[in-house]
Amino acid sequence: MHGRTDGRTNGRRNMRSPCLLMLLLLRLLPSLGPAPTATATETTRLTGVFGSLASPRFPAPYPDDTPRRWELAVPVGFRVRLYFSHFDLEPCDSCQCDHVRVEAGDGSGGVALLGLFCGGREAESESAPGAEALLSPADALVVTFSSDFSNPEEFSGFVAHFHAVGGCRAGRWDVGVNRGLTLVLLPSRDVDECADGDVEEDAACDHLCHNYAGGFYCSCRRGYLLHADNRTCKAECGGRTFSERAGWLSSPHFPSPYPKSSHCSDFIRVPEGLKLRLRFDPAFDVEDHPEAVCPYDYVKIRTASGELGPFCGRRSPGLVPVDANAVVVVFHSDHLGENTGWRLTYTSEEAPHAAVDCGAPTAVDGARATFVGRDNSTRFGAVVRYVCDDARRQIGPGDGEYRCGPDGLWVHLTAGTQLPSCEPACGRPSRPLAARVKRVVGGRAAEAGNFPWQVLLSVEDSGRVPPERRFGSGALLSDAWVLSAAHVLSARRRGAVAVPVDPRHVKVLAGTLDRRTEGGVSAARVLLHPDFRPADFDNDIALVRLSVRVELGAAARPICLPPPQGDAPAAPPDTLGAVAGWGAAGTEGAPDLLRFARLPVVAQDECRASYAGGGYNVTDNMFCAGFRQGGRDTCPGDSGGAFAVPDPATGRWAALGLVSWAGPEECGARRVYGVYTRVDRYLDWIRRCQEAD
Template sequence: MFEKLRTAGKIEHYLPDCLFHLYISVMGRIKLIMSLLWMSVCECKAAMYGHVQSPLFPEPYLADLYIRWYLKVPHGYQIQLTFNHLDIEPSVNCTKDSLTILLDGEVLGKFCGQKSTDTHHPGNKPILSPDNHLWLLFETDSSNQGSQMHLGFFVFYQAIVVDCGIPEIADPDLIALTEESLLTTYKQNISFKCLSEYYKLDGDANFTCDANGNWISERGQNHSQNAPHCVPVCGMNKQTFSAGRVFGGQDAKLGQIPWQLLTKQPNRGGASLISDRWAITAATVVDGQQTKTLLFYGGMIDGLDQNAVKMETEKIIIHPGYKVESPVQTNYDNDIALVKMSARVPLSTNVLPVCLPEKSNGPVMEGKSGTVSGFGGTSKNPLRSRFLQHGPVKEYSEVPCFSTTLKVTDNMFCAGGDDEDVDTCKGDSGGPLVIPLLGRGSPETPYRLKGIVSWGPAKCGDKNFKGYYTKVENYLDWIRETMENN
């Protein structure tokens, strides 16, 4: 029944349709050959359980053996090995006699010695293969002789259904599994959801447990490498209303501009929330305060509102291209800064981030009217407004758009209102200019931050004197890299 091949003084026996191989020295005992009649070998088809034992077990094994067993269980299962007996001649690093477990060439374990009370001995606990197959390799030299002969091994194997386990959730405050009764074994499905309506899922939602014990999405993404996460909904507001004015204008409604923030000390100015941890403002608002802790207020339209959401700063990062001048700033190029809050901002209908802009191929505001907002000066109070104001503005292409000795760069653009009463003023610095016009946003057309109130003429409200805004789209890479690295 066997084909025989003599090579290097050994005979290799093949079972034609199986993956079991036996090597034995030419001088080996005849009774070992006879043992093939009863010795458990691998099944040709995937089995659910079985056992493997050293030749002649429970009698001592012979010298000069090289035996391999190939074990395989059905797809979607793993092989669990349980040693009932392990008695192989001990040696340093198992260089003499050994039993090795291999998977696709990788060594999962190499055993020798005796099973004992030592809990660290690998034969004392089951071994689980990462896949549905493996090799067992039993090698002996010529030293298992005399009164100290060792008996070998007996190992039971069985198919254990692949279990992908409960996937790790990086931020359980924001994301959760949809299943109440979670099943994590082969071919089972799981789905993720965001716990708050103010967040949306970024990444694949649905995963299936595969035969290798990995959660894989419909697009083939591995959850351990590409886990979904929840990101804030941006550019949405509570309702839409008709546009008003900043300088001498109309009060905003609560939830109408939920990304608007206000800082009062040491410099009064605005900012825009762009995530649940970050805000963006003008460098002029936070210049000199990088090592200090500032307070920003949001979720309000009344600057004196005691119930405003307070946000304490953790980091203030001014663009490295902004140059501080003293005593008077004459160059506002790169007038932009990022502010990281010390804790996640609690989002609500009154506190939501604005979307960052997309790159424009033509005019910054894409030929649309936008809305500027802030708590700065009004026609009644040129220094500050108690209530949040907003007004419509459009882009002006003339450079400069008003008479000035200050340098105008490509990192700025000019905007203002058609009405002489619509303008930004002192205290609005750092605040947002968004498109589309307030009241015209939608889930398909969210509000995007096109400009940050930067600088303008000393006098507010003159239709011949517009204002300059920091062109946010020029800083998208810097914004994303800064947020990722901090």
């Protein structure tokens, strides 16, 4: 949560008697006792004479399904003035999707709606807040932000600022009472440094200026950071790597003036055997000095053999000779100046040994080799990429990209000269989830192709008398293997040692939404993790080897395994995952058709705290997901299903976790999170089981 307050006060003692009487009466009110500085996780209380707030994760795009609330309180006797310096939310009719609501009041009594806002990206957006500020009728405002279940694109959110105005007039001072029952005095005739320009140039704000009674502060537009001098805005720049054989880069915002107090380092790296050529555009404007060499702003080119530059002034350096395939371009600016900057283009040419020719790439069954580049060159440094002909299969190892090496052989970065192959594609839904998914308590119905890895497990535990029948979920890893939870596939017997159910009594139904569908495939083997503990569900993971391979297609496709995370969390908090199943929801019983919900990962500390004192053990092999307020969760019958998360780079879905257990309360209850097995902890075990088969 973002927020900042400042409680600085200034004052004198001379007041008019009516104002003094009013304030003395206010001191007697018990409701004005000490107020907490923070409430629950979703709410932040901001007090003082000024402050600011921003949407979650700003300046990064805000997450889906994230409510936040700010309670703004200025000293009693003053009013709150609120305005937005940045606003970019999803546009929606009547702001029914993502929105910011501003209400008068502190939430303890009646409130009055002052504004409901959304949109803002379009200049003519009528639902976004305008330049006019909002003014509270009293000393408190409540700002509520809400994002819905899913956005079709990313939106950056908002930044808002507030300060105290008005107050009881007493001579040259406006007077109020703060939450600590002490007097607050602010000058009645304040100098607006932001509007009047009554500030020295070295102290003026670089981007945005925010006035309050007795002072002012600065902030920056999105994409910039406030410098340590609290007035200059520096750019978030550098860290890029350019690897194409030709391209360009420039100072930030070229040809507009570049930001102050910034230091950027970018890398250009082309394949070995190529040599770079760098050329600055004729339009070159970097602050210089008539008597010193680039003391303020400059551009430098660094190579393995030395440094070229610094370059500054209005004369372009033109062609910069470098005898290397990799350089670092460094740009530095100080805290003053309004220069427009520079632009650099680069090309690469073959080094003398580039006459090596690797010839046509070797043919691979079910795949075709495509050249990366326009000339279909097979000489040194050329790149080909293998792509599977069947969209249901994917190339391996890695991305299937091979480069012509100095020995005349096509070489993969990690696999060397080993040829690629086409394997069943994982994590590719044949029908992606809808871009607009609204909140539905208990989840919503899945469509065919949303979760092609989902399987229904029907288990008959013959070790019980009478035999027990139950069902759960699993996820296809291939056409022959299913991943699930160990507690779904273990015989329910007394004792600390878990025993798998008889494979002949396990039926696996893939490629269907309806659990009433007849048929299915029997299991050939059931493998529980050897360290599974039924007492606390630690290491709750299992594999099923099918007796007959599943026919893969649009309805049945495997899910990917996640990358290893080591000691890091399974995923950052608030990462959204999707869980599907046929689990019972309340008193309605188990649904016949597959349903799903999107749930956020919960911070591990909050996960453990929610189960503290109940005798539950949340181990490092587990993580939590769900909403603090409840409303959506996994339920009995969902066990063993995958907590699936898409890779933002490739769009492929991986099984981050498996539905394992939850507290005794009704599923979907407040602060009762679902607990999931961390799949990345068991990648070696999964591989060994599959290879030993």
